Amino acid sequence: MTQNKKTFLIKGIHCASCVTVLEDSLSKVNGVIKANVNLATEKATVIYDSEKATNQHFINAVSSVGYKALIDDKKDGKIDEELEKQKELRDLKIKVSVSLFLGGLILWGSFPLLMDTSPKILQNFLVQLILATPVQFWVGFGFYRATLLALKHRTANMDTLVTIGTTVAYGYSAFIALFPDITKVAGIEVMPYFDVATIIIGLILLGRYFEAKAKAGTSEAIKKLIGMQAKTARIIKDGKEQDIPIDMVKIGDLIRVRPGDKIPVDGVIVEGESSIDESMVTGESMPVDKFSSASVIGATVNKTGSFIFRATKIGKETMLAQIIKLVQEAQGSKAPIQRLADLVSSYFVPVVLMLAIVTFVVWYVFGNPPVVTFALLNMIAVLIIACPCAMGLATPTAIMVGTGKGAEYGILIKDAESLETAHKINTVIFDKTGTLTNGQPEITDVIAVNEKDQDKLLMLAGSIEKGSEHSLAQVIVKFAESKKLSLLKTEKFQAILGHGVEGVINGQRIIFGNKRLMDKEKIDIGNFGDKILKMESNGKTVMMLAVDGNFFGFIAVADIIKESAKEGTVALQKMGIEVVMITGDNQRTANAIGKSLGIKRILAEILPDQKEMEVRKIQASGKVVAMVGDGINDAPALAVADIGIAMGSGTDVAIEAADITLINKDLKSVAMAIVLSKKTIRTIKQNLFWAFGYNAILIPVAMGVLYPLFHISLNPIFASVAMATSSVSVVLNSLLLKKKKIKLN
């Protein structure tokens, strides 16, 4: 038997009798051990044997008595985590209050000068012992348990240091309180330090309390993404509309979306049109107009119209689920910069324990009287001030905030290593077609030698291109068909690689292609040369047609540059990053596009399989290269670049070859991703510098290195204040990253 527990929402509960009815019905399900329904939260909790009972059984049991169960498995784990966190924070709060209150009383009764104002009873050592004992063993129980469990594994951690430090202070003080006479005979000052033990425990737990609260903020982005998921979908079945839980939606279901509704899953519109706000998923700020056959993304919000769409992706396949998975993976990965911190962490506690012993011995052997007191206090200060947590938190908290922040802007970073490498990028190569341009060329000019032959030119071009697989061929065929021209059959069709096509139509030999093809076939283009040259200089691709060796006319096609292309490339150049454009187009067309975008380095006439080589060449000159492409045609180039950036298309975001995927299709995001990486790395470096520096400076101070010269030594209570603030400050510094806006100059 596999016992499991599940909590789910029930719609429609309104009275106490509903609770009984529901509990009865759920209890009758085979495999259910216990069912509990809460009226206030409208939730049912079932303890069941998961080998016998399933979600569907619960749904049926609930619906059989007239209610609706909304079961969302993905949230179960989250609920546990939230509840545990809340309980942990509550416990910490109580323990901190108790220890600081009792510690405060002891401090009042024992601190020089302050003790004169305290009631006599607080100055009694035995009373102090009674006040300190619950703090040491009840509040501090967690430290003891953790220490003992770790010792079983021959490991030591933060708890070990606190346990040893406070136990030494408490034990020493208890001995003095219980046997003052023996202490006096041994020549040891009769002065207990119960305040040290209790206040240290209180402050360290206070630090943990704040740390836990702050840490919850670092994973906010992922919680937000998970919370974005719609809960129900309005499906149309047998002509009727009904709301069903999201996990019951099947591929192919027809779903109605009304104005203001959240789109439940990914799909394609089959009826109606609307304006959709996709900002929450893609980061795209403007609402997008969608019509029939356009794809819609789950979790985005319908603004104005009403429409029906067919579900194409559900569950783990939806764009939102893929985004969540990518962000979670990135947050689970480790940045290379963390390696040193990890190495130090693994030896840190044993080394601190050794240093604490060294401190005790040196103070005992060389110190001034009372040697035992000094030696003990300094040893405790060393144990307490050491803070391995700050080192452990420095990198992951910043990575979590950084990757989460990226997702907010539609920048999905594959892993921590990519986020780290991105800040070193000094060259960005953009693929032209489909990246800088829309990738859907449009026909701009149709010019025939005889003006009246325009339609014939289009008809012949469309007919011969029908058999071609070239991307421009499709455009011409579609354009000809849209003009209602009937296309003819082509015989002896042949594609001439890098030149164009040839074939026979109605017994006439037709060739259609670039200037090189015309030159090869020795076709005179008459006085159209200048015009063609001018068009190519404006970034248009010109294809010429000849019939039986005579020039017939030409068609110019242009790929429209994306709106954000100019801003995106200029922003990179302002950051001192070289921008390169790579394309299969001829040099003139490429130059024209490059010029309009302010790109100086252009790699033209590069065949798709040569792109990877070009990236390698630039890398060989010592550059750190990012390649931006669509992730499909240029996958090898993306993979070989230091950072491959793919512009997401449709609802597929998990592009294998890409280190970074931009789902907002905005080219400014390339620069933003680099800015984000720079900011995150800066935060990590600050955190590591602080965490290492803190320990490297304050541990020697706690050991007493300043004492011989300046007579400065560290009170263990101050050591605990420093320790508690150091790990909190690292987490807070990472959270600052969340507040920073990613701006381009």
Added chain:
Amino acid sequence: MVLDKIVVTILGISGISFIYWFFIKKNDQQINILDSVDIIVEGGYSPNVISIAKGKTTKLNFIRKDPNTCLEEIVLGDFKIRKYLPLNQKVTIEITPQKSGEFKYSCGMSMFSGKIIVRQNTN
């Protein structure tokens, strides 16, 4: 009172040597895993060093019994996994390593760690 100082020094040196031997020189036993393993999270990980086969999906079932919050997260950085471990619940992580070698896993702050050794053969 020179004698006490000598005694304290000797005890100190012995203490340092003990710490070095106990914490730093420890040798963890490697356990060979075929399909799945229950890893108890309590003051560390047991078993701590596991050996699994390359290219084969292995289930790592983490069961956290220790309420210490230091151990609440498990991180398998090389496999891009960071998971919250609810107390006393089995959390199964499936991995299919594609590279052989040694991979560290740890708690969220890298204070507690274990090792996954990915071996070439499937035996």
